[in-house]
Amino acid sequence: MLLNRPDLLREQAYVGGEWVGADRTFAIHDPATGAPIANVPDLTAQDMRRAIDAADVAMKGWAAKTAKERALVLRRWFDLMLAHQDDLAAIMTAEQGKPLAEAKGEIVYGASFIEWFAEEGKRVYGDVVPTHAADRRILTLKQPIGVCGAITPWNFPVAMITRKAGPALAAGCAMVLKPAEQTPLSALALAVLAEEAGLPAGLLSVVTTSDAKAIGGEITSNPRIAKISFTGSTEVGKLLMTQCAGTVKKVSLELGGNAPFIVFDDADLDEAVKGAIASKFRNAGQTCVCANRLYVQDAIYERFVERLTQAVAALHVGIGTEPGVDIGPLIDDDALSKVEAHLADALEHGAKVTAGGARHELGGNFFQPTVIAGMTPDMRIATEETFGPLAPIFRFSDEADAIAQANATRFGLAAYFYARDLGRVWRVAEALEYGIVGINTGIISTEVAPFGGVKESGIGREGSRYGIDDYVEIKYLAMAGI
Numbered sequence: 001m002l003l004n005r006p007d008l009l010r011e012q013a014y015v016g017g018e019w020v021g022a023d024r025t026f027a028i029h030d031p032a033t034g035a036p037i038a039n040v041p042d043l044t045a046q047d048m049r050r051a052i053d054a055a056d057v058a059m060k061g062w063a064a065k066t067a068k069e070r071a072l073v074l075r076r077w078f079d080l081m082l083a084h085q086d087d088l089a090a091i092m093t094a095e096q097g098k099p100l101a102e103a104k105g106e107i108v109y110g111a112s113f114i115e116w117f118a119e120e121g122k123r124v125y126g127d128v129v130p131t132h133a134a135d136r137r138i139l140t141l142k143q144p145i146g147v148c149g150a151i152t153p154w155n156f157p158v159a160m161i162t163r164k165a166g167p168a169l170a171a172g173c174a175m176v177l178k179p180a181e182q183t184p185l186s187a188l189a190l191a192v193l194a195e196e197a198g199l200p201a202g203l204l205s206v207v208t209t210s211d212a213k214a215i216g217g218e219i220t221s222n223p224r225i226a227k228i229s230f231t232g233s234t235e236v237g238k239l240l241m242t243q244c245a246g247t248v249k250k251v252s253l254e255l256g257g258n259a260p261f262i263v264f265d266d267a268d269l270d271e272a273v274k275g276a277i278a279s280k281f282r283n284a285g286q287t288c289v290c291a292n293r294l295y296v297q298d299a300i301y302e303r304f305v306e307r308l309t310q311a312v313a314a315l316h317v318g319i320g321t322e323p324g325v326d327i328g329p330l331i332d333d334d335a336l337s338k339v340e341a342h343l344a345d346a347l348e349h350g351a352k353v354t355a356g357g358a359r360h361e362l363g364g365n366f367f368q369p370t371v372i373a374g375m376t377p378d379m380r381i382a383t384e385e386t387f388g389p390l391a392p393i394f395r396f397s398d399e400a401d402a403i404a405q406a407n408a409t410r411f412g413l414a415a416y417f418y419a420r421d422l423g424r425v426w427r428v429a430e431a432l433e434y435g436i437v438g439i440n441t442g443i444i445s446t447e448v449a450p451f452g453g454v455k456e457s458g459i460g461r462e463g464s465r466y467g468i469d470d471y472v473e474i475k476y477l478a479m480a481g482i
């Protein structure tokens with residue numbers, strides 16, 4: 001990996017403002033080749049305790065600064081992320097596998113949360129409440145919630161971190177982070193730049209470990225942690241939420257998805273195909289907001305299948321560093337096995353492959369982008385998140401049928417639909433049980449909008465004017481004797 005700044009590739013963890021090693025390390029592998037690319041410290045709950053203690057101390061000085069002073073540091077971090085976009089993207093593609101163009105896009109997307117919340121921090125307003133008694137005055141303050149713990153997934157190794165660190169630091173909090181064991185190098189590179197930007201020692205720690213359970217156990221039980229923010233599977237989210245009960249920590253959860261992508265007969269078919277490709281195959285289908293189920297109205301079903309099949313057949317599979325690659329490798333063999341299990345189940349129940357349908361000739365973790373037609377609600381994909389490059393196409397007859405099928409899941413993160421009738425757009429948008437609804441678009445992610453789910457897809461919102469709310473507490477002042 002050729003870097004302009006080789007020092008951004010760190011094989012040390014960042015704990016309490018110090019770069020530390022450990023007797024035990026674990027290897028990070030390139031998912032495209034399986035080759036080891038780095039070794040990082042395999043830290044323990046004791047190391048996480050040290051990070052939390054340092055955060056508790058560092059936060060006192062940081063919270064005492066003005067929001068404007070904090071914003072100046074965050075802005076410098078934002079500028080450094082953009083200045084080193086190529087290096088950060090190279091590190092991300094090496095450890096996560098996504099095509100370099102997507103990785104560069106994620107750096108810009110991830111940095112945007114730092115820029116956004118540097119400004120939002122200046123708008124954390126309290127209230128002067130119209131009093132209920134002449135001799136009293138009622139006020140509210142918003143104060144930083146405290147030391148925050150963050151646990152993040154491998155599929156967006158930068159953006160899922162900055163979407164938490166941005167609001168936390170802007171609000172005056174400190175943060176200890178456990179990145180995914182598959183992709184810690186991006187997190188460590190962010191810490192290098194945060195230190196360079198002037199973030200005080202101890203305010204942000206990156207604790208690398210292969211023992212997520214032990215480190216997570218410390219974060220969810222340590223009384224100095226006021227709140228955790230988790231992004232990952234619903235299964236782990238439920239576990240962490242339970243573990244936080246012992247110390248009544250606040251939780252923000254960005255969990256699994258099962259996004260329906262509905263195409264009505266009045267849709268622009270070419271736009272719908274483009275949107276389906278963008279939503280389904282971004283990051284090789286490994287995003288929580290990927291279209292997981294495509295629903296197409298009877299009258300246009302065959303035409304849509306034909307056009308999507310043609311578009312998918314044109315997608316280029318390859319190693320993320322190669323130019324023009326659309327689809328990189330899946331993260332590991334487990335991910336590949338899940339894709340194959342969902343495909344096999346669909347075929348056993350009568351579905352038909354119209355594009356792809358097998359591991360790619362490149363071998364390893366590469367899988368052909370696949371279209372499956374003739375899907376029915378009894379198949380596993382209807383209720384389970386595939387997290388891979390499978391585009392399963394179901395039929396529906398009318399609006400009521402589409403909405404019933406789309407809502408028949410315990411997930412509620414993102415949904416998409418293509419239609420042009422104004423009444424239909426309003427009826428369907430209001431009836432879908434999801435936190436995010438894309439209308440005539442397959443891409444919904446931006447720092448300015450509230451990102452989050454309902455049902456078992458999570459709690460809270462990240463980004464937008466709402467994203468900082470989870471990092472402050474409201475204090476009510478009752479002033480008497482006036």
Ligand SMILES: NC(=O)c1ccc[n+]([C@@H]2O[C@H](COP(=O)([O-])OP(=O)(O)OC[C@H]3O[C@@H](n4cnc5c(N)ncnc54)[C@H](O)[C@@H]3O)[C@@H](O)[C@H]2O)c1
Pocket residue numbers: 151152153154155156160178179180181212213214215216217231232233234236237239240253254255256257287288385387413457458
């Ligand atoms: N809603 C979102 O914004 C969002 C974003 C990305 C991924 N996801 C979801 O995450 C899943 C895939 O990502 P993943 O495989 O990394 O998820 P995962 O839940 O397996 O892992 C996520 C993080 O949790 C950690 N973890 C795992 N078990 C733990 C435990 N017992 N205690 C503490 N930490 C633990 C992992 O080390 C990792 O850092 C999918 O379901 C996807 O939909 C959701």
Ligand SMILES: O=C[C@H](O)CS(=O)(=O)O
Pocket residue numbers: 155156159286287288289444445451
């Ligand atoms: O995987 C889930 C991420 O939140 C995807 S996005 O980059 O925010 O759309």
